[in-house]
Amino acid sequence: MKNIEFHNREKETKEIRAILDRQPTLITFVYGPINSGKTELINHVIEELPEEYVVFYINLRTKFLASYDDFIESLFEMEMETEAALKKGKETLAELVSSVTKVAGIPITREFLDYVFKDNKPKNAFSYIIKLFEEVKNSGKHPVLILDELQKIGDVKVNGPLIYELFNFFIDLTKEKHLAHVFVATSDSLFIEQIYNEAMLQGRCRYLLVDDFDKDTALNFFDECGFDDREKELAWNYCGGKPVYLVELLRVEDRGKMVERMLKIRTSQISELLNSLRAYGEKIEFRGEFYEIVYDNVIEELSKLKENVNCAYEYITPEITYLVRNNIVFVEPLENTMRAQSRLDLLAIREMLQR
Ligand SMILES: Nc1ncnc2c1ncn2[C@@H]1O[C@H](COP(=O)(O)OP(=O)(O)OP(=O)(O)O)[C@@H](O)[C@H]1O
Numbered sequence: 001m002k003n004i005e006f007h008n009r010e011k012e013t014k015e016i017r018a019i020l021d022r023q024p025t026l027i028t029f030v031y032g033p034i035n036s037g038k039t040e041l042i043n044h045v046i047e048e049l050p051e052e053y054v055v056f057y058i059n060l061r062t063k064f065l066a067s068y069d070d071f072i073e074s075l076f077e078m079e080m081e082t083e084a085a086l087k088k089g090k091e092t093l094a095e096l097v098s099s100v101t102k103v104a105g106i107p108i109t110r111e112f113l114d115y116v117f118k119d120n121k122p123k124n125a126f127s128y129i130i131k132l133f134e135e136v137k138n139s140g141k142h143p144v145l146i147l148d149e150l151q152k153i154g155d156v157k158v159n160g161p162l163i164y165e166l167f168n169f170f171i172d173l174t175k176e177k178h179l180a181h182v183f184v185a186t187s188d189s190l191f192i193e194q195i196y197n198e199a200m201l202q203g204r205c206r207y208l209l210v211d212d213f214d215k216d217t218a219l220n221f222f223d224e225c226g227f228d229d230r231e232k233e234l235a236w237n238y239c240g241g242k243p244v245y246l247v248e249l250l251r252v253e254d255r256g257k258m259v260e261r262m263l264k265i266r267t268s269q270i271s272e273l274l275n276s277l278r279a280y281g282e283k284i285e286f287r288g289e290f291y292e293i294v295y296d297n298v299i300e301e302l303s304k305l306k307e308n309v310n311c312a313y314e315y316i317t318p319e320i321t322y323l324v325r326n327n328i329v330f331v332e333p334l335e336n337t338m339r340a341q342s343r344l345d346l347l348a349i350r351e352m353l354q355r
């Protein structure tokens with residue numbers, strides 16, 4: 001099996017390393033369109049980090065999060081290493097910390113687990129994590145907490161949404177205690193839009209965009225993979241710099257045929273979605289209420305992308321929400337613009353509008 005080498009993310013890697021080099025002050029939100037390589041970048045940076053960093057990485061993507069307990073469980077890890085440590089009698093936090101060698105969820109002993117789940121209060125879990133991170137610091141290392149796909153906890157409630165409790169905890173870890181670096185990654189641009197406009201986070205976080213490769217980076221990638229000039233042009237024109245598509249193109253011999261097939265599939269997916277909207281209508285939750293999506297408004301939003309790659313929006317409407325939730329459109333809240341999730345989506349939208 002051929003492994004695909006991690007390709008150039010120098011600028012983003014440098015930015016993350018510069019953040020890690022200084023004492024923690026702000027929460028870092030890593031965002032970008034779907035499949036742009038956020039998780040890949042984070043994993044790459046983690047791999048290259050010196051020993052002095054202890055990374056607690058939690059990816060919520062695969063976790064089932066219906067309740068507060070689910071969330072707390074997803075944070076903690078009673079994995080083999082920890083279990084083995086327990087068997088050897090490593091019961092204190094210092095001993096536990098010394099047994100954490102690689103990236104994992106947050107280790108916990110059975111004794112603390114009872115405490116953390118007691119009373120169903122995030123406060124217990126958070127005070128345990130603070131104790132653990134302090135222990136990491138005492139051992140001369142720097143704790144780094146990374147939560148991937150955080151938007152998944154959006155609906156979990158504990159005296160109001162859990163997310164507020166969590167953000168307060170992150171602010172405490174960074175700006176107040178300077179105890180741990182906190183990175184939050186998400187491909188849900190509506191989630192970032194909400195965060196961006198959230199009063200409690202003003203001046204307490206920074207944003208790091210991990211976008212599809214730009215043209216130079218993509219062309220460089222094609223060169224490294226041995227594409228000829230015709231293939232390079234085709235790949236860029238159809239797929240832009242979306243890493244996941246480029247990797248897919250590597251797999252096949254006839255790249256010309258492949259890009260056309262990819263566009264055909266995407267166009268038919270988007271057409272099907274919109275035809276079904278026209279035929280049956282759809283309600284979505286928007287600002288806490290259910291809204292009927294207006295087909296003509298959706299087409300109007302998409303039509304803005306006929307001539308332009310990017311277009312400005314004044315505010316998020318139910319129709320923009322619908323397009324984002326269906327992974328057709330990406331909103332960039334820092335600039336109040338929207339665009340297709342990828343070059344392929346843009347071409348598919350334009351093709352669909354012509355039908
Ligand atoms: N820098 C890179 N070099 C080589 N391949 C990459 C790179 N970044 C991403 N990829 C490829 O693209 C795929 C998708 O990347 P990844 O899962 O990191 O995207 P993501 O932005 O986290 O996606 P999601 O929006 O689903 O969270 C990876 O599995 C990998 O094959």
Ligand SMILES: [Mg+2]
Nearest residue numbers: 038039040148
């Ligand atoms: Mg990801």
